[in-house]
Amino acid sequence: MIGLISATAAGAAARDRLAAAWPDRTRVYDGPVADAVPRAFAECGQLVCFLAAGAVVRLIAPLLGDKRTDPGVVCVDEAGRFAVSLVGGHGGGANELARAVGGLLGAEPVVTTATDAVGVPGLDTLGLPVEGDVAGVTRALLDGEPVALAAEVSWPLPALPLGTRGAYTVRLTDRAVEPAEREVLLRPPSLAVGVGASKGAPAEEVLGLVEAALRDAGLSAASVAELATVDAKSGEPGIVAAAEHLGVPLVTYSAEELAAVEVPNPSGAPLAAVGTPSVAEAAALVRGGELLVPKRKSQRADGRPAMATCAVVRRPGRGRLAVVGLGPGARDLLTPRAEAELRRASVLVGLDQYVDQIRDLLRPGTRILESGLGAEEERARTAVAEARRGAAVALIGSGDAGVYAMASPALAEASDDIDVVGVPGVTAALAAGAILGAPLGHDHVSISLSDLHTPWEVIERRVRAAAEADLVVTFYNPRSRGRDWQLPKALAILAEHREPATPVGVVRNASRADESSRVTTLSALDPATVDMMTVVTVGNTATRRIAGRMVTPRGYRWQQDPGTAPQEEARTVPHARTQEEPQEEPGTAPLEETQEVPQRDPQEGAR
Structure with a gap:
């Protein structure tokens, strides 16, 4: 509060x-x-x-x-x-x-705060438990003294100006050790503790078993990420209390999931009781990792049978891939979440022109892997590979990275061995729409006119369907030097279903210093004035030009039954997307998300 x-x-x-x-x-x-x-x-x-x-x-x-x-x-x-x-x-x-x-x-x-002022992450802001000489090591970082990173486990950290040698050390470890002089210990959440318990097992027995297992193995309780058990024990008071005492979540798995995990010490007792030959070991191992403490039973002072078992697994640090949309170009249209992800990353992957836009936001020490136009698939593979090595990676694209941009090839390359975060951005269609007025006030669709990877027959079929459905249409990649006939053809298809006076909005370099826009009509638009840095929005039969702005009415009626409150109208539908690869036209400025293409089309020609 x-x-x-x-x-x-x-x-x-x-x-x-x-x-x-x-x-x-x-x-x-x-x-x-x-x-x-x-x-x-x-x-x-x-x-x-x-x-x-x-x-x-x-x-x-x-x-x-x-x-x-x-x-x-x-x-x-x-x-x-x-x-x-x-x-x-x-x-x-x-x-x-x-x-x-x-x-x-x-x-x-x-x-x-000194670290914030110079862009160095504070060691106490990394989201990990920290021990030791935080002030001294931080002062060394600020003074530019060499500070070594001793990583005993792999974990995705943000960019830190750390080397392999130095009088000061940052040690990333889950072992129960004391910090040395001029050393900081970072405790990654790398340990998973599997727990099994008989009905009514006392909380102190469960907790005592877990703490003893960690202590005897030389492991730090600060690195325990979770207690794990079978679904049938999700409400077992002793297990719940132990998780609360340790300050970690209690994660449960079905008996079927646990029964499929190969363990060194299966038993008939849990199989008969809950349907799996292992609870503690299987729950700890279900997501992979190294078994550090095999199944261990509690010991009771009165000699009665043990009521709890536990096992400890070290899970490898999962790399993190953030796919970040930078928006249409203006800094104030870059979202705070996108900026936070850029500062969190230790590795940045992106088109060189996009990297230049946000280079000042990166923390010192961020490793930048940039490449030129036409290398989109390579960038996607590189970003995923870096995340698989355990790094915190930001893969950037313009507009919204999920709309005609880098999210699609990256997620096609990624598997479930890394964590993936999508960071939305302001798309070109939305940026252009805001400049024009409210052209997307009703159902609308976005269509790329580039046939680099989508056959024109498919594009034409989609344009015709949009025309027949009376949808507002935003054209991405409308026209380039090597593709000068697609836009006239698409406009002609729309003209079969719409009046010549239908408003058409044309926005070039949306949100940038040299932004320009105009509202014309379907019959008056000259395709020769359009290029790859332009977004073209064609209204539907209800779109009107009002006070120089392009407006599509919502068109919904309030529906109210007697005695009920007014019902909110339907929301605007999301952009329709093609199933083809994202497309980035060679030689274009980094205006919006449609510029991502896996390879250069020889028919496009030099720009």
């Missing part, structure tokens, strides 16, 4: 804007600030104080205890010009909160 405190009318107005934007995340504290601040400090994980920074410093100074547990505090000045991360920048999340508050209020976020 975020506590909101203000002292003046201006502060209260800004406070109320935050409260309205985050109704489920905020709590307003009224009354004198000398009373409100201590109450909020004790009750909330974060605070936003609409007060002078000096006043907040004096109010919270007696309350500060430990930076690992103190709430993050952000100050917003009376004029709403700045959102200052005051304390708890990393541990309390104040740095991110300052950015979020600044975005909502139009204030400039002020972050003075």
Whole structure:
């Protein structure tokens, strides 16, 4: 919960804007600030104080205890010009909160944490438990001193300026070791603990068994990612309590899944009880890995039979592939999620022109693998291969990476041995539509006119179907030097079903400095004025030109039964997509997502 405190009318107005934007995340504290601040400090994980920074410093100074547990505090000045991360920048999340508050209020976020200022990830912000000389190693990173990475296990980390030698060390390990001098230990969640238990097994017996197994194997409990068991034991109190005590999720699998796992120590008892010859070992091994602790039984002081079993597996770190859409080009149309993924990656793969757009957002040490037009399949294979080696990879494409772009070839190459994250972006059709007005207000379809990988017969059939269905049509890859007849042909097909005065929107370089747009008609459009950096949107029979803008009415009627509330109209359908490979025309500027092609078409000619 975020506590909101203000002292003046201006502060209260800004406070109320935050409260309205985050109704489920905020709590307003009224009354004198000398009373409100201590109450909020004790009750909330974060605070936003609409007060002078000096006043907040004096109010919270007696309350500060430990930076690992103190709430993050952000100050917003009376004029709403700045959102200052005051304390708890990393541990309390104040740095991110300052950015979020600044975005909502139009204030400039002020972050003075050294690592954030120079773009180096804080060792305590990597999402992993951290121990040791965090301050000393961080200072060495900031000072440019050599810091070595000792990775005992593979795990996808963001870009860090680490080498193989240095007086300071970052050690990635799941072993139960103490940090040495000038060393930081990062604990990856690499251990899976399988647990079996008889009905009514005490929580202390289950937990004691797990802790003893880890201790005897020299493994750190901080690296346990999950407790795993069979579905039939999902509600077993002792197992549930053990997972809660360790602070990890309880994951369950069906007896059929576990019975299919080959284990070294099967038994008839669990087979008879729950339908699988192994619970502990099978549950730990079901997703693969190295068996570090074979099945082990609990020991009871009174000599009665054991009621719990466990096994421990080290699972290999799964690489991470983020397929990131950069939008149509303008920086303010790059989503915050896309920016976060770029900064999270240790490896960036992309078209050289796209890399240039976002190079300034990458963290120092990010390995960049860039290539030119026509190498899309190679980029997809490279990104997947890097993720399979355990890296955190960002594969970039323009617009939305899932629309005529890099997501398709990458996911066709990827298997289930890596984690894949899709990051949506603003597509060219949407960027152009916003410039034109509201041409996509009703059902619409996007069609690429490039026949590099899609036979023209297929494209023509789709254009004809869209024409007959009276859909608004956005044409991607409308015309190039080597393809100058497809657009006139497509327009002629639409003209068979639409009036000559049907509005047509033409947008070139959407969202860029040299953006241009115009609204014309189906009969007046000169295809020769269109190129590969252009998006052409043809309206349906209901589309109108209103005040110079292109508008397609929603066209739905309110339907209301007696005694019921109005029903919301149907939403606009997603873009239709071809089943062919993404297409990137050689020689085009990186305007939007249709530029991804696996190879150069010899018929396209030089640009």
